[in-house]
Amino acid sequence: MLLLTCPCCGVTAEETEFAPGGEAHLKRSGPGSSDAEFDSYMFNRKNPRGVHFERWRHAYGCGKWFLAARCTMTLEVFGTYPAQTLEPPAEIVAAIKAKRPDWEGFA
Template sequence: MLTLKCPCCGVTAEETEFAPGGEAHLTRFGPGTDDQAFADYLFARKNPRGVHFERWRHAFGCGKWFHAARCTATLEVFGTYTAQTSTPPEELVAKIKAKRPDWEGFA
């Protein structure tokens, strides 16, 4: 079970208080883009073993969306951060890099 800290209301709560929202930082390809890019945007998701960025919603609490970085193998949560960004904060990336030197970085 994950224990996440909601950056909007500041509580550290366990997983059942949150709702998962899938992979974070997707780039939207809408009408007018080529079919492959649109299909990949709709259906292709990363499935890494290790560091992963996800969207979560504090469904039973303040109701706000936020981002979380965690390890899919160990369930270690590296940190949570605001939803109003399209890339993870640099200090969080540096922190993950320090913990997981083999990690290829946020792409």
């Protein structure tokens, strides 16, 4: 079971209270991008075995979106942070590095 802490309302709840929103930090390839770039933005998703950044919504609670860093293999949650961030904040990266020293970093 996944236990997530919503950064918007401070509640720590289990997975069933949340709705998953797929990969976080997707960057849209804007007007003028090549077909290949847009195709990649539209369809290609990471599917790592290990550290992953995801979007979640506190669907049965405050209703807000937030982001979570977790391990897809062990379900360990490294931290959750507001959705209004373009890349993982320093403290989340530090928390992951502490637990997974060989993690290649956010790319």
